[in-house]
Amino acid sequence: MKRTTLALAAALCLLPLSAVAHKQWLVPSSTVVAGQDAWVTVDAAVSNQLYYPDHVAMRLDNIVVTAPDGSVSKPQNPATGKYRSVFDVQLEQEGTYRIANLSGGVSARWDTPESLAAAKAAKDGKAPAAGGMGGPGGGRGGFLRNATPEDLATKIPKNALNVQVTEGIGRVETFVTHGAPSSVAAAGKGLELAPVTHPNDLFAGEEATFKLLVDGQPAAGVEIEIIRGGTRYRNAQDEIKVTTAADGSFKVTWPDAGMYWLEASTTDAKTSVPQAKQRRLSYVATLEVLPQ
């Protein structure tokens, strides 16, 4: 059962978010800390509601904690339950920590002569579709997830047809500041947020400016969805939609204080794996907005 959950979580990391209603998130217990022995505890899950762990726990294998001086570390006291994972981060340095779940890999889907025949039969109403249409394989001959480029040569059957290979890069992150905020350096890989307004300096009623980058360069024309947490206690998602300008920038005026979930995804053809024609990029941030 646990294996199934983990496999599902792994698959979610690679699927384009537009195809999945579930929301991935990391939520720190506090985004602004001070004092001599500063710690935060972080919840990590994939859920329907924000921020209620109601679907699957996030795997912690790919959590990377980046300290203000750029050094990276793994989560402390990690634990994975049924619906959520938790871990701690000790903030030994003053400045801004970036806590992220990084995902990357290759997925492939293909047809086989048998699956094409079955699909034709189903279309003609002679037999039910094999494997159903809703799964990751989508009634296709086969599906490979979380694969390495070497897997493509060995795990795809020789008689496969219409092979589609997709490369995926995802980042789910949050920011925590100990003392005064420090600048957040761009990782330069995949889709990411570049602060103009510091992500730990957000207040209700104020306008914040950010930039969205792809591989460190401005990402123009990408739609961003922003949803405030606590969706269980209201009848609508009340999502804010903004599109990045030519220089990758976008502005948000925070209507209320709270934890906000910010998501963006896009595709391009700049793959690093020769077999992959398409690259899917996704980004999620959890940002805390404080009251005036």
Added chain:
Amino acid sequence: MRVTVSLVLGSLLVAPSAQAGELSLNVELPRINAAEYHRPYVAVWVEGADGKAAADLAVWYQDKDTKEGHGTKWLPDLRQWWRKSGRTLKVPVDGVTGPTRPAGKHALNFDEKHPALAKLPPGQYTLVVEAAREVGGRELLKIPFEWKGKPSTGSAQGKTELGKVSLSAKP
């Protein structure tokens, strides 16, 4: 002769005060009937027209050592002060920071020799008082005033964590 004396006396009384700016405050912390009462953290500071902190006058927090260390962990609960000044400040600060205070009226007097006010150029400012209480609420009051211009007074009435706050600025 009498005229000369009164002139001398008059100039002695007036001349120093014309250059000696003074800020007198009264900050009331209301008595709150709570099952678990902790004295509030309070920050009193001066903001310029640009909304930035221009002078920290008082910060009251739990500064005794405990198992958890100093109470500096909770200073960010004074959200606006933390944002505008606290997070770049090394506490304790002489003449500014001090222990939490009990409910009641607290009179504070600052003359222009106070390190924070000595650097303050004459002009329009806002006095800000922010209070945050453990397991309680948070409240922020603002009073505009003129520093080293015309004498000005002002007051603001808190609803929850602060009582009446009044200010008198002498040029």
